[in-house]
Amino acid sequence: MDLTSLLNRLFPDGHEIAADGVYFDGAGRVFGTEVAVIGTIDNTPIGIELAFRMAGAVLEVVRRHPGRPILLLVDTQGQRLSHRDELLGINGYMAHLAKCIDLARRNGHRVLGLVHGQAVSGGFLATSLLADRCYALPDAEIRVMNLPAMSRVTKIPLERLTELSASSPVFAPGVENYRRMGAITALWEGDLAACLAEALAVPTDGDPRRALGEERGGRQLARKVADRVRHDAV
Amino acid sequence: MTSYYEDSARGRLAGLLDPGSLTEILPPTERVVSPHLRQLDTPAAFDDGIVVGEGRLAGRRVLVAAQEGGFMGGAVGEVHGAKLTGLLERALDTRPDGVLLLVESGGVRLHEANAGLIAVSEVMRAVLAVRASGIPVIVLDGGTFGCFGGMGIVSRLCDAVVMSEEGRLGLSGPEVIETTMGVEEFDSRDRALVWRTVGGKHRYLLGEAATLVEDDVSAFRAAALALLDHKPDVSLSALEAEHAALASRLERFGDCRDALDIWERLGVEEPERLPILDTADFLATVCDRRA
Structure with missing residues (x-):
């Protein structure tokens, strides 16, 4: 879905969202609630400039619009793979963005993510995956690599990986697998404004993903192991 | 002197903590292994490549996690990540003086990719929660495999990173960049290039590492102890200050194509000498030159 259609469907009451190349931000209204929007298009790789810019936009919302919910609409093929970004400490820029999102959360901003194109590894980790709740459009793509x-790195033949991808939720890319594993709360279809309004109304507390993954059968051990380490007497 | 670089996760913990003070949680005898590796006929480890527990550092109460690079490069899978998240959340309940993360990881374990990615995200949330509760989280990075991928992001979410010259810290490892973008983008076999891009000295000069120490477990111990009194600051003004520092880094060095350019711009005389200096000489040479 192109950005204009997506924004019109999310914000039928209107929005002021300005694009600058692959980046956009602004605000939209859904059933009377102002929502800050920060995102990217075109499966863009997230390098240090973009991570920095998004972090600045989050800080700006925290400063100027206390409590305003934030919707992250980041479409990314992952972190930018470049020597120059590594040289300048891209992991530090990604971490900074993540810290800014967490600051917003702690200051009472509801932070939601909607994967509308692609969401891949580092670019996903530092953005939508850190939201209170992350959602996805059904035709979006989520993966690590x-x-x-993957075949080159793990030394496992491509044929074997392809075969496993057909059945394993842990392994295969795809939004449904991420939903089963608890990282995607739900898929948004039909009336996107209603989906958004509903998500804004649900109370959030803590990180529910392990419990969701267990309940949906996608991750059987994460909750149990984390709980044991947290609570076991030593 | 015991090399941190060559030691195992358990060896590092033994040298770092007060003797006999480590109590491991879910030790290998519990055999909590990855459920996913068997699908790939890949051997599992009884600790899934990470040791978590409680211990003492000069009498101070700490929680510790140590990733074992010898098992799948310290990569994060479902169980490995859940142990780390659980340990961080334990700190919220038991309020130790600090949490020490002995990182050594290539990032997400690709053999269980989706579970690993989500696990790293859960670790990120947990680190941020621990810091927001006022408990410092200190990273030690000096292992054989360095610290990359999601763990590279996790490290920079923490209060401070202690590195040795041998430590490496980044997001995409040189091999991944070379494989995906070509050898002309990043030649992962050029050892000197790799070390001066992601190695401890450059990270220290950039300000990504707070402390640079010799490759010695006791030097890491002293550095970690010194950082325990650090009070986490996760306020808006702290993040605005970090934002300004990152803006300045982009502005000053954004057009640099090699670490040597950055070091020269920092005012280091004969920057090409930095890689051969030992840690003490290096620190003396660059003491007023950090970004």
């Missing part, structure tokens, strides 16, 4: 690259 493409299969050929």
Whole structure:
């Protein structure tokens, strides 16, 4: 879905969202609630400039619009893979963005993510995956790495990886697998404004993803193991 | 002197903590292993490559986690990540003087990719919660495999990173960049290039590492102890200050194509000498030159 259609469907009451290349931000209204929007298009790789810019936009919302919910609409093929970004400490820029999102959360901003294009590894970790709740459009794609690259790194033949991808929720890219594992709260279909309004109304507390993953059968051990380490007497 | 670089996760903890003070949680005898590796006929480890527990550092109460690079490069899978998240959340209940993360990881374990990615995100949330509760989280990075991928982000979410010259810290590892973008983008076999891009000295000069120590477990111990009194600051003004520092880094060095350019711009004389200096000489040479 192109950005204009997406924004019109999310904010039928209107929005002021300005694009600058692959980046956009602004605010939209859904059933009377102002929502800050920060995002990217075109599966863009997130390098240090973009991470920095998004962090600045989050800080601006915290400063100027206390309590305003934030919707992250980040479409990314992952972190930018470049020597120059590593040289300048891209992990520090990504962490800074993550800290800004967490600051907003702690200051009472509801933070939601909606994966509308792609969401991949580092670019996903520092953005929508850190929201209070992350949602996805059904045709969005979520993954860690493409299969050929994975095959080279793990030394497992591509044919074997392809075969496993057909059945394993842990392994295969895809929004449904991430939903089963608890990282995607729900898929948004039909009336997107209603989906958004509903998500804004649900109370959030803590990180529910392990419990969701267990309940949905996608991750059987994460909650149990974390709980044991937290509570076991030593 | 015991090399931190060459030691195992358990060896590092033994040298770091007060003797006999470590109590491991879910030790290997519990055999909590990855449920996903068997699908790939890949051997599992009884601790899933991470040791978590409670201990003492010069009498101070700490929680510790140590990733074992010898098992799958310290990569984060479902169980590995859940142990780390559980340990961080334990700190919210038991209020130790600090949490020490002995990182050594290539990031997400690709053999259980989705579970690993989500696990790293859960670790991120947990680190931020612990810091917001006023407990410092200190990272030690000096292992054989360095610290990359999601763990590279996790490290910079923490209060401070202690590195040795041998430590490496980044997001995408040189091999991943070379494989995806080509050898002309990043030649992962050029050892000197790799070390001066992601190695401890450059990270220290950039300000990504708070402390640079010799490759010695007792030097890491002293540095960690010194950082325990650090009070986490996760306020808006702290993040605005970090934002300004990152803006300045982009402005000053955004057009640099090699660490040598950055070091020269920092005012280091004969920057090409930095890689060969030992830690003490290096620190003396660059003491007033950090970004």
